[in-house]
Amino acid sequence: MIHSRTAEARRTPWTPDSWRSLVAHQQPAWDPAELERAVAELRSLPALVQPGEISNLRRALADAAHGRAFVVQAGDCAESFEDATTEHITSRGRLIARLARGFEQISGRPAVAIGRIAGQYAKPRSAPTELVDGRALPVFRGHMVNGAAPTASARRADASRLVQGYYRSATTLNLLRTLHAHPAGQLWVSRECLLLPYDRSTLRNDPASEQWFLSSTHFPWIGERTRDIGGAHVELLSGVVNPLGVKVGPAVTPEELVALCARLDPERAPGRLTLITRFGANAVRRVLPELVAAVSAAGHPVVWMCDPMHGNTIRLPSGIKTRRVADLLAELDGWFDVLAGAGAHPGGLHLECTPDDVRECVDEDTSEVGEQQSLCDPRLDADQASTLVRGAAQGVRRGARPVP
Ligand SMILES: O=C[C@H](O)[C@H](O)COP(=O)(O)O
Ligand SMILES: C=C(OP(=O)(O)O)C(=O)O
Numbered sequence: 001m002i003h004s005r006t007a008e009a010r011r012t013p014w015t016p017d018s019w020r021s022l023v024a025h026q027q028p029a030w031d032p033a034e035l036e037r038a039v040a041e042l043r044s045l046p047a048l049v050q051p052g053e054i055s056n057l058r059r060a061l062a063d064a065a066h067g068r069a070f071v072v073q074a075g076d077c078a079e080s081f082e083d084a085t086t087e088h089i090t091s092r093g094r095l096i097a098r099l100a101r102g103f104e105q106i107s108g109r110p111a112v113a114i115g116r117i118a119g120q121y122a123k124p125r126s127a128p129t130e131l132v133d134g135r136a137l138p139v140f141r142g143h144m145v146n147g148a149a150p151t152a153s154a155r156r157a158d159a160s161r162l163v164q165g166y167y168r169s170a171t172t173l174n175l176l177r178t179l180h181a182h183p184a185g186q187l188w189v190s191r192e193c194l195l196l197p198y199d200r201s202t203l204r205n206d207p208a209s210e211q212w213f214l215s216s217t218h219f220p221w222i223g224e225r226t227r228d229i230g231g232a233h234v235e236l237l238s239g240v241v242n243p244l245g246v247k248v249g250p251a252v253t254p255e256e257l258v259a260l261c262a263r264l265d266p267e268r269a270p271g272r273l274t275l276i277t278r279f280g281a282n283a284v285r286r287v288l289p290e291l292v293a294a295v296s297a298a299g300h301p302v303v304w305m306c307d308p309m310h311g312n313t314i315r316l317p318s319g320i321k322t323r324r325v326a327d328l329l330a331e332l333d334g335w336f337d338v339l340a341g342a343g344a345h346p347g348g349l350h351l352e353c354t355p356d357d358v359r360e361c362v363d364e365d366t367s368e369v370g371e372q373q374s375l376c377d378p379r380l381d382a383d384q385a386s387t388l389v390r391g392a393a394q395g396v397r398r399g400a401r402p403v404p
């Protein structure tokens with residue numbers, strides 16, 4: 001990532017639009033008139049989540065920061081508009097709830113269940129274009145931006161998709177609330193904060209507290225490619241009261257991470273900030289110790305969450321992406337060991353998974369990979385996801401009951 005280093009000293013006060021003067025990474029080339037129409041409509045539409053829910057989630061995440069609970073955050077890499085159906089939403093909600101319950105049964109620690117769902121429709125990409133039959137096409141950026149079909153017309157950024165995505169998020173969340181609303185098993189929703197005009201148009205001011213909140217998800221996170229401290233994503237989310245996640249890859253320096261914590265968690269409030277680390281099995285033991293030491297020394301009570309998916313992606317010669325469960329478990333093991341060594345609490349696990357019958361990730365042997373049905377990254381199937389959750393639950397138990 002290219003970092004624009006806006007000097008802290010030059011920072012003007014936060015407003016819902018203060019991000020506009022800053023560099024915005026990973027934004028599609030919208031048609032300005034179409035975008036204006038979409039955001040005008042979105043700004044008049046109801047909030048999907050309410051401030052009281054956001055406070056409750058912050059409390060649950062504070063428990064995770066203190067080692068009294070553990071987050072199980074899971075779902076598709078990219079949700080599909082076509083999958084916003086009763087059947088698909090129900091099976092996804094059930095899988096996440098089942099993973100959380102399975103974690104609790106093995107670990108004895110309460111789980112905070114968060115879906116990558118009800119709005120996970122936008123993707124950051126490694127390159128803006130891809131070659132299809134020798135022709136460069138804009139890359140697929142998620143259904144809130146364009147279509148996945150490899151044609152120029154499908155790949156055009158279409159701002160009316162922002163509104164379609166809002167409505168699909170609303171119906172998805174509505175069904176999830178019906179299925180998982182009881183207080184003990186509440187399912188929270190999360191997504192990457194990526195498309196800034198959408199996020200801006202779903203900011204709302206809570207009249208009771210006069211605080212701003214992002215009303216289109218409970219738990220937004222900033223991706224590895226957009227966590228520029230001087231960039232627009234960090235600026236926009238710094239001013240909302242939602243709990244925030246930040247993805248952190250192996251190139252981050254301790255100084256950079258502490259600066260991000262200072263921007264996003266200036267009050268050092270447990271539950272405010274979750275650091276979702278995604279280093280890869282080979283890097284986690286080398287990179288994580290210094291980061292945990294620096295963040296702890298700076299006094300930020302973050303939730304440390306392990307995303308074993310995004311640092312372990314393998315691109316096969318066929319072009320298909322896959323991941324080996326063995327690598328994911330190795331990263332998870334290293335992550336637990338480092339946190340235990342640093343005296344920090346393991347706070348959560350972040351997975352890309354699906355209840356559908358797929359073979360996008362393999363146990364060990366990459367020749368076993370099947371057709372990639374995912375719109376973006378390879379997902380675990382339900383059994384593979386359970387294996388990871390079991391690994392996390394066992395890691396928590398090991399930490400909770402030290403060997404004499
Ligand atoms: O989760 C998403 C992917 O890791 C991200 O979109 C990058 O994918 P790409 O390298 O295929 O662009
Ligand atoms: C894009 C993603 O992750 P990262 O930002 O960590 O690469 C993702 O979670 O799908």
Ligand SMILES: [Mn+2]
Nearest residue numbers: 077352376377
């Ligand atoms: Mn992904």
